[in-house]
Amino acid sequence: MSNHRIFTTAFAKVYPLYVQKAERKNRTKEEVDQVIFWLTGYDAAGLQQQIDKGSDFATFFAQAPAMHPNSSLIQGVVCGVRVETIQDPLMRKIRQLDKLVDELAKGKKMETVLR
Known part of the structure; x- marks a missing residue:
């Protein structure tokens, strides 16, 4: 596993x-939460618990109840990198979340964001 600071x-x-x-x-905090719930399988209580514990990204994704089966459909560029070509599984999950939040912020319909 590479040692990116974000991990x-x-x-x-x-x-x-x-x-x-x-x-x-x-857009709203609730919409951001909905995106996180969709991607990771966390519910509101689980998400809050991760925040309260101060979990790092590695732990946050390692303890995610269930990555959405359609997360592999998340494509596009985040920070100049194509999400679907990222080799490191953890970095890909982080960038998938970044991409979903980007799409939300760009005004895409929730049905489109949540593939």
Whole structure:
């Protein structure tokens, strides 16, 4: 496993940035949560528990109840990298979440974001 700094970054530090990004584009925290629930299988209590524990991204995804079977359909470019070509499984999951939040912030319909 490569040692990207994001892997050991607390999810709780990045989560508010996802919410802010969405809210700047007139989307809601609830919509961000819905995207996270869809991708990871967490529910509201599980997500809050990860935030409260200060879990890093590696732990957040390792403990995710169930990655959505359609997560492999998430494609496109995040930070100049094509999501579907990322080799490292953890980095791909992080970038998939980034991509979903990007699409939400770009005003895509929820049905489109949640493949």
